[in-house]
Amino acid sequence: xxxxxxxxxxxxxxxxxxxxxxxxxxxxxxxxxxxxxxxxxxxxxxxxxxxxxxxxxxxxxxxxxxxxxxxxxxxxxxxxxxxxxxxxxxxxxxxxxxxxxxxxxxxxxxxxxxxxxxxxxxxxxxxxxxxxxxxxxxxxxxxxxxxxxxxxxxxxxxxxxxxxxxxxxxxxxxxxxxxxxxxxxxxxxxxxxxxxxxxxxxxxxxxxxxxxxxxxxxxxxxxxxxxxxxxxxxxxxxxxxxxxxxxxxxxxxxxxxxxxxxxxxxxxxxxxxxxxxxxxxxxxxxxxxxxxxxxxxxxxxxxxxxxxxxxxxxxxxxxxxxxxxxxxxxxxxxxxxxxxxxxxxxxxxxxxxxxxxxxxxxxxxxxxxxxxxxxxxxxx
Numbered sequence: 001x002x003x004x005x006x007x008x009x010x011x012x013x014x015x016x017x018x019x020x021x022x023x024x025x026x027x028x029x030x031x032x033x034x035x036x037x038x039x040x041x042x043x044x045x046x047x048x049x050x051x052x053x054x055x056x057x058x059x060x061x062x063x064x065x066x067x068x069x070x071x072x073x074x075x076x077x078x079x080x081x082x083x084x085x086x087x088x089x090x091x092x093x094x095x096x097x098x099x100x101x102x103x104x105x106x107x108x109x110x111x112x113x114x115x116x117x118x119x120x121x122x123x124x125x126x127x128x129x130x131x132x133x134x135x136x137x138x139x140x141x142x143x144x145x146x147x148x149x150x151x152x153x154x155x156x157x158x159x160x161x162x163x164x165x166x167x168x169x170x171x172x173x174x175x176x177x178x179x180x181x182x183x184x185x186x187x188x189x190x191x192x193x194x195x196x197x198x199x200x201x202x203x204x205x206x207x208x209x210x211x212x213x214x215x216x217x218x219x220x221x222x223x224x225x226x227x228x229x230x231x232x233x234x235x236x237x238x239x240x241x242x243x244x245x246x247x248x249x250x251x252x253x254x255x256x257x258x259x260x261x262x263x264x265x266x267x268x269x270x271x272x273x274x275x276x277x278x279x280x281x282x283x284x285x286x287x288x289x290x291x292x293x294x295x296x297x298x299x300x301x302x303x304x305x306x307x308x309x310x311x312x313x314x315x316x317x318x319x320x321x322x323x324x325x326x327x328x329x330x331x332x333x334x335x336x337x338x339x340x341x342x343x344x345x346x347x348x349x350x351x352x353x354x355x356x357x358x359x360x361x362x363x364x365x366x367x368x369x370x371x372x373x374x375x376x377x378x379x380x
Contacts, residue, residue, distance in 0.1 A: 002041050002333050008141075008148050009329035010048030010288025011308035013056075013112055016079070017086030017377030018065065019196040019366065020056040020189060022310040024375035025327060028348050029309060030093040032329070037093075042102040046141045048288040049110025049150025054079050055181055056112070056192065065379075069186045069242045071175040076115035080124055086377055091128055098132040105129075106136045110150035110289065111158040114177050117165050144334050147282040151289035151305075152178075154270035156252045158289070167241045179229075179246045186242075187225050191217060197362035200310065201355075202291070202325070206317050211359060268294060268303055279303075284341055286330055293328060295343060306330050306343055311369055315355060322358065324350035348373070 012029065015021030036043050058065040059078035068075060084091055098105050107125070109116045116122065122137050129135060139162075140149040152158040158178045167176045184192075192199065198214050201207045208215040229246055237243035267290055272279055279285060284302050291308035306328040313322040326345040333340045350372055358365045367380060 002335050004042045004044065004144070004334040005036075005039060006044045006046065006144070006146055006332040006334065007036060007329055008046045008048050008286045008332070009306060009309060009327075010108070010110070010150060011050045011291055011310060012047070013050050013053035013308075013310050014083050014087045014090065015053040015057045016065070016082035016379060018058065018379035019193045019363070020058070021053065021086065021377070021379075022200055022312075023053070023087070024311050024370045024373045025309055025348060026087055026089045027374055028327060028346055030089050032346055033090070033093040033097050037097045037100060037103070039103075042104070043097075044104045044106065044141070044143070045097065046106045046148050046286075047108065048141075048148050048286060049108045049152070050112040050288065051107060051110070052080070052083055052113040052115070054083075054113050054115040055177075055184060056189065057083060058189075067185050067189045069182045070169055070172070071115065071177075071185075072172050073118045073120050076118050076121050076175075077124060079115065080121060084128060086379070095129045098129055098134055101134060104134045104136065105132075106138055106141050108141060108148065108150055108288075109137065109139055111152040111160065111178060111181065114160060114165075114175055114181075117175075142282070144332075145281070145283040145339065146286075146332055147278055147284070148286040148288075151267045151271065151287035154267040154274065154287075155289060157249070169241055174242070176241075179249055182242050183225060183229070188221065191221060195362055196366050197358055201313050201315050201322060203315065206315050210315070210317070210320065210355060213359070266290075268296070268305070272303070283339055284330075284332055291325075293343070302341065304330055304341075304343060311373075313353065320355040322353040322355055324348070324352070 012023055014023045036045060054076060057079040058067050059075050059082065094105065097103055107116055116137050126132065126135050140147065157180045160178050161176060164176055166173050195214050198207065198211060233243040234245045267287060271287060283300065286304045286306065290305050291312065292305060293307045294305035296303045307325065309327050312325045314325055315322055327348060328343055328345050331342050331344055353365060370380060
């Protein structure tokens with residue numbers, strides 16, 4: 001007999017419905033949430049980080065959509081309005097889900113939706129969903145020997161300081177996200193809008209090998225930005241804390257260089273090393289952040305990356321074909337005999353694309369993908 005069901009999914013990344021928004025599966029996600037709403041037993045729906053893409057979401061200022069590195073609570077609320085307007089069906093379905101007092105909804109904070117630490121943002125989401133008491137905002141979920149967190153804290157480029165979530169700038173409180181977030185918001189969003197389809201393609205090394213135009217632009221922009229971040233911006237913007245010297249990044253790169261290991265560590269390996277007590281205490285551990293599917297099941301314990309709900313494609317280097325990557329979630333059943341789990345693929349029918357055709361007109365295929373999933377937006 002099932003006493004409780006725990007559903008975990010992450011990396012939805014709902015944005016403003018514009019060219020920087022990579023989520024178009026509103027119908028599929030809403031269908032899944034509607035099914036969960038009808039369960040006779042209690043359901044804990046754990047949205048495991050990066051559910052909202054505040055990071056790449058613009059906001060309105062002087063009747064223009066702009067990006068800013070100075071994210072105040074009001075800026076975050078403005079972004080949330082755009083996200084709600086673009087993905088209202090998902091919000092409506094979540095509203096229906098939490099009407100059942102047995103069900104609980106958890107928003108785990110990730111590096112794309114760090115804005116959730118703002119209390120007014122939490123209140124606004126509760127208001128949009130009916131101001132229910134069974135809505136929680138957490139850094140982790142831990143119950144019934146099930147542990148989840150987003151996973152960005154084990155990625156040195158994307159972790160943020162839990163002791164210093166906010167900064168002061170010109171008398172205002174602003175977010176203190178990872179250094180790379182400041183870089184993306186300040187210097188790379190124009191490139192994202194120019195090549196909106198490219199970020200949806202994996203693996204990235206194969207894409208960069210085949211998409212020379214993007215590779216050249218990214219390389220030039222990255223080198224220029226990094227050098228300025230070290231030698232120019234800290235002096236030019238001395239009183240702006242978002243331009244501080246990237247000491248932690250430099251130290252990490254130096255540490256890796258000394259060890260002759262410049263590879264990016266797998267977050268699951270860092271997690272097992274840093275959270276070994278947590279690993280020992282729990283039977284099912286779920287991380288998001290890394291969009292690749294991963295299951296490590298041994299010695300009565302399982303660690304899972306279910307994958308992403310963004311619109312993403314697997315690139316075959318030989319055929320140059322782009323195959324849509326399935327959406328997945330983790331279902332955990334809590335019963336009298338213990339825990340059982342499975343990673344479930346949610347069926348979505350999509351076209352296989354050709355990389356060379358996509359490169360010629362990325363916006364055309366952004367619109368085609370949206371049409372196939374019946375996602376509409378006035379900003380594309």
